[in-house]
Amino acid sequence: MGSEMRIPHTRREFGELLRVHRIRRAATQHQLAGLSTVSVRAIRDLELGKAHRPRRDTVRLLADGLGLTGRERVEFETASAAPGWATPAHDLTSAPPPAPLDAVVGRAAEVAVLTELARSGSQRLVTVVGLPGVGKSRAVLEVAGALGDLPVLWSAAAVAPAPDSLAALVRTALGSSFRGLSRGADVAAAHLAELVGDTAAVLVLDGYDRDDVDRDALPELLQRCPGLRIVLTTRTPWGLAGERVFPLGPLPVPALDADGDPVALGAVPAVRLLVSHLSRLQPGFALTANTATGVAALCRALDGIPLALEAAAAALTVYPLAALAEELADDPFGVAGEQLDTHLRRAVATLDPAVAALLARLVGLRAGWSMVDAVRASGLRPGACAPLVRALLVRGLVRCADDTDRTRFTVLGLVVAHLRAAAAPVLTAKEAM
Secondary structure, three states: OOOOOOOOOOHHHHHHHHHHHHHHHOOOHHHHHHHHHHHHHHHHHHHHHOOOOOOOOHHHHHHHHOOHHHHHHHHHHHHHOOOOOOEEEEOOOOOOOOOOOOOOOOOHHHHHHHHHHHHHHOOEEEEEEEEOOHHHHHHHHHHHHHHOOOOOOOOOOOOOOOOOOOOHHHHHOOOOHHHHHHOOOHOOOOHHHHHHOOEEEEEEEEOOOOOOOOHHHHHHHHHHHHOOOEEEOOOOOOOOOOEEEEEEOOOOOOOOOOOOOOHOOOOHHHHHHHHHHHHHOOOOOOOOOOOOOHHHHHHHHHHOHHHHHHHHHHOOOOOOHHHHHHHHHHHHHHOOOOHHHHHHHHHHHOOOOOHHHHHHHHHOOOOOHHHHHHHHHHHOHHHHHHHHHHHHHHHOOOOEEEEEEEEEEEHHHHHHHHHHHHHOOOOOOHHHO
């Protein structure tokens, strides 16, 4: 696993390799220029070692003109790279998904769809988007476990890979900006493509942002590896050709009329997750007629966001349910946590102006509003309003109000609290007295 395969690749050696391939194909420099569209002078300078920085496009055009495929092409592209690069010998099991530490709750439908997409390869680039803390990584980790014998390569943005690991090779191949690993991206991409080949495999890029990856890297990798599927977890869509956007919203929360029925309440995903956290922190905790109303209120106040529910469960080890509900009414982010507050602020601050303007209008509507209500509130035409509502759904700031009616929506309560706090006047210490 730690052994390395070194291929000579100084600039002079690249010129020699170019000349060897050209002669093997009985082509003159002029003929290769015609086949590759690279100038005769450039070919001559490369073969003589006078050109010190062959561009990526030049190397590819020459490889195409020479008809290089498979290992020959990999060695040719490797020889054009910066000196000092060596690729570790790996197989597709060298970057496995992390081991799950808990059971996934309330995501059976989403996991089933994502698993089928990854297994079938009908959509080869799937982007799972949503607010941080909504459970994107955990859902995709469940998908990875459900794929059985299909190889899964896992690369997490938050985890620094070992220098000689397959995860480091993946980052470098994608032209990642992490820790200056973009050097040698072409070589790494060639070796990663050779490693995957025609194998049906899944590459998971967990928590990557658009700025972390060369936009051309993913389409090129998919083109080189016809059996590869890529699954991203990120905040917003990347806008790549062929990208299938899969929004992952918060967990469903209980309706107001379900508070008095612990049995019905226990089937609601947000409640199930909160109770599972509480049962671990407080052995013997049960959802009863005495606790049902408080638990339901917490789930609604925290919008069913898994990260916030976990924070609430920890707070309930020192707070009674009723007292915590009062704290939520005064300062929901005091319970949900500063991390979620920061994520929501960033999500709202980075909205396109037209989307942000619509969100400000929708905040005043009661839960369960429809597209007709949104059009009336915004004054926009239906064709202009619908894409903006869709953008809010994708960003996770708006959710379906009722799982049985997917045409009615609500703005997340935490988003409403953030916008109202941001709009409130700032009082001086004297005014506050």
